[in-house]
Amino acid sequence: MSDTITSIQNPRIKFLASLQEKSRVRRKEQKFSVEGVREIMLAVQGGYTLLELYYCDSILQQENLNFTSLEGAKLIAVSKEVYNKLAYRSSTEGVIGLFKSKDHDLSLLNINQDSPLYLIAQSIEKPGNIGALLRTADAANIDAVIIADPLTDIYNPNIIRSSVGCVFTNTIITETSENIITFLHKNKINIYGAALQASVDYHRIDYTQPSAIVVGTEATGLTDLWLKNTTKNIKIPMQGKIDSMNVSVAAGILVFEAKRQRDFTN
Known part of the structure; x- marks a missing residue:
């Protein structure tokens, strides 16, 4: 003392x-x-x-x-x-x-699981959205959250606060989009990008195989690099006047559909 x-x-x-x-x-x-x-x-x-x-x-x-x-x-x-x-x-x-602090290098990601499920967030700027994504990942108990092209470090006080501490309960990786895509292809992990272009309704996808769900910003969505490398683009059917929703809400819908399918088949 x-x-x-x-x-x-x-x-x-x-x-x-x-x-x-x-x-x-x-x-x-x-x-x-x-x-x-x-x-x-x-x-x-x-x-x-x-x-x-x-x-x-x-x-x-x-x-x-x-x-x-x-x-x-x-x-x-x-x-x-x-x-x-x-x-x-x-x-x-x-x-x-x-x-x-801990290291969050891509090389540290454990891929020993039979069928990993990852949530990838590209260039999400608002700490509150990142925190909400981490809460969703914790609730769904997915294998890792990967922050692509991060615009802030994960130890930003606003991220810690908005995640209610879930920044510490998730496996978190930060890396460039290029390296993440290379990693996913090398390990034969399906890439499902949330996008309107050439997409199918999200519930039509089989997420029981190794899967990465990728979300981008509400303003610009995913970059062309991701859109060119997805296994399939997926969308949430919108029934109102707008064509997008908050990224953390969208991620929650997609992740829990993947978990629903996996829980049903196990």
Whole structure:
């Protein structure tokens, strides 16, 4: 234990703030911060190394956090003023963890499964959408989420918050579209791209074979590179006035149809 930090100018506090604000710093230092009891515990359970734990006694309900499971982490008390400067969420729990990042290289993806199911998201910009995709992937218990041509790192505080910690419960890979497509072809994994061009209704596809469901942005959809390399393009029939829906909603429909088919055949 250490004395309580009461100044926002403290070097530790300034460093923690820089991790929250700047992707460049997170990548360089290979560290990131996590706010909230559930999210911290999910990160620990997901095999992430907790380096430091910052807590505010006047906010934290200590019975909600199992300190004995956080052995090896340095416990650092902070004042309420300091904690409120660091807190990213409007409703807070008085605890922030400093973690070591993991690698998310494509080479680390385990393909030993008989029939893997992957969700691939290309160039999704909004952290909230990425977080929602990760929640869907966790709910469906798919084999991996692959972020193609990422526009932000997955340790963005908004992604952690919007995923409700599911950024730690999923296998996540980040890679270029070119390398992902090469990997999928090499491993004979069917590629089903969500697109309107030359597509069939999504429920007409057999997803019980090795499958990757690929979604793009709502504004531009998938790039030509993906459209030229899909096994088949798939669409969700729209019955209203518009021809698209939120990417996380669309991904949920597609992924759970694949899971429905797999559960039915098992």
